Amino acid sequence: MSDRLDLRRIVREARVEASAAGSARVEAEHLLLALSARPDTDAGRLLVDRGLDHGTLSRALDLEFEHSLASVGVRLDDFALPHERTALVRESRWLGRSVQIAMQRAMKARAGHGRSRRQLQSLHLLLGIMAPDLGTVPRALAAIGVDRDALIDEARLTLARAA
Amino acid sequence: MSAFDSKEPQNVSDGLAAVVALRRLADLIESAQVDRALREGWSWSEIAEALGVTRQAVHKKHARRVAAAGPGRALPDAEAVAAAAATPDDEPEEEP
Numbered sequence: 526m527s528d529r530l531d532l533r534r535i536v537r538e539a540r541v542e543a544s545a546a547g548s549a550r551v552e553a554e555h556l557l558l559a560l561s562a563r564p565d566t567d568a569g570r571l572l573v574d575r576g577l578d579h580g581t582l583s584r585a586l587d588l589e590f591e592h593s594l595a596s597v598g599v600r601l602d603d604f605a606l607p608h609e610r611t612a613l614v615r616e617s618r619w620l621g622r623s624v625q626i627a628m629q630r631a632m633k634a635r636a637g638h639g640r641s642r643r644q645l646q647s648l649h650l651l652l653g654i655m656a657p658d659l660g661t662v663p664r665a666l667a668a669i670g671v672d673r674d675a676l677i678d679e680a681r682l683t684l685a686r687a688a
Numbered sequence: 689m690s691a692f693d694s695k696e697p698q699n700v701s702d703g704l705a706a707v708v709a710l711r712r713l714a715d716l717i718e719s720a721q722v723d724r725a726l727r728e729g730w731s732w733s734e735i736a737e738a739l740g741v742t743r744q745a746v747h748k749k750h751a752r753r754v755a756a757a758g759p760g761r762a763l764p765d766a767e768a769v770a771a772a773a774a775t776p777d778d779e780p781e782e783e784p
Binding site: 547548549589590593594596597599601604605606607610659660661664 | 697698701702703704705706708709710712713715716717719720749
């Protein structure tokens with residue numbers, strides 16, 4: 526019951542993550558980073574227990590970025606960008622499509638877990654973020670060898686146990 | 689790594705992910721270069737023209753950040769530019 530998700534707060538924290546990454550838009554990976562920084566939630570605890578703390582996920586995302594650029598022969602090192610990307614985006618205002626998809630999937634995950642618990646929980650959001658097979662999040666997780674299906678199963682199990 | 693030689697991604701999902709990454713890289717470069725242009729005295733109109741977008745678009749995207757970087761907050765154009773210009777360069781310019 527204590528895991529009722531403060532969606533407003535997590536989106537606000539995701540905005541900060543997006544700014545820190547120099548992204549004008551908030552995307553699903555920023556929601557994931559925000560969750561990983563919240564070990565007081567079930568989702569944050571699950572991520573950290575699996576070794577997916579904030580630093581590890583940040584590195585995974587950087588790796589994915591570099592890897593994707595490299596696939597078309599572009600090297601990030603060739604560009605003179607400030608090390609502190611926060612300076613490049615004052616405030617990430619727009620919510621990207623991947624956030625919308627994660628939210629829709631989160632609502633779906635909630636609907637699938639019985640009538641008694643209607644509150645959106647952090648694990649529902651984590652399931653929503655993890656659901657898509659394509660995009661930056663699954664690619665970043667694959668880049669560091671994370672078994673996304675196992676993570677999804679564990680989140681579902683935790684939800685079922687609590688129900 | 690042989691696929692890199694031809695600059696052709698190994699598969700479609702890599703190719704599409706590259707598009708996403710390039711858009712993000714373009715955003716990062718745009719912010720850095722707009723900052724630099726302002727420091728070097730370019731006007732918002734000139735920057736917009738160079739980027740091929742409207743002055744309103746470039747201003748909407750960057751003005752808040754630029755104003756925040758300088759001493760003033762929510763400044764009108766000319767003052768924001770002056771504030772940005774007055775900000776000392778914290779990184780050396782990389783001239784070719």
